[in-house]
Amino acid sequence: MAGVVNYIKESFGELKNNVSWTPWPEAQRLTIIVVVFSVIFSLVIWGVDTVFSKVIAAYFNLING
Template sequence: MAGMANYIKESFGELKNNVTWPSWPEAQRLTILVAVFSIIFSLIIWGVDTVFSEVIRAYFNLM
């Protein structure tokens, strides 16, 4: 159990002292960028899914 406590203590020390955190404006900009690309990617997947659904529906209607 002492090993786990030591691991957590060292992890917090690592995050506090060795990680370079972005500034608030940069974090906001990157968050917006991720949100925009997520929306674009989801719309692309929705479009491909819709096309494949119609192709499969047309195929089975022919049979």
Template structure:
């Protein structure tokens, strides 16, 4: 049990004294960048999925005929 307490104590000390945290404005800016790129990437995947779905649907219609 002492090992776990020591680990938690050292982890807290590391986070408190040795980690460089970003400033609040930079964190906001980076969050917006990630959100924008996530939206763009999801729209690109949706577009490719829609195109491939149409192609596959046309292929199966062609085979049925």
């Protein structure tokens, strides 16, 4: 158990002293970019899925008469 506690202490020390963190305003800006891209990408995927669904439905309606 002492090994786990020591590992956690060393991990926090590493994060505090040796990691260069992105400045908060830049992190916020990048987060907004990721969210906007994710929304746009999901809308594109939804649109393509809708179009393919309608094309496949029309194809099967044409085949089944």
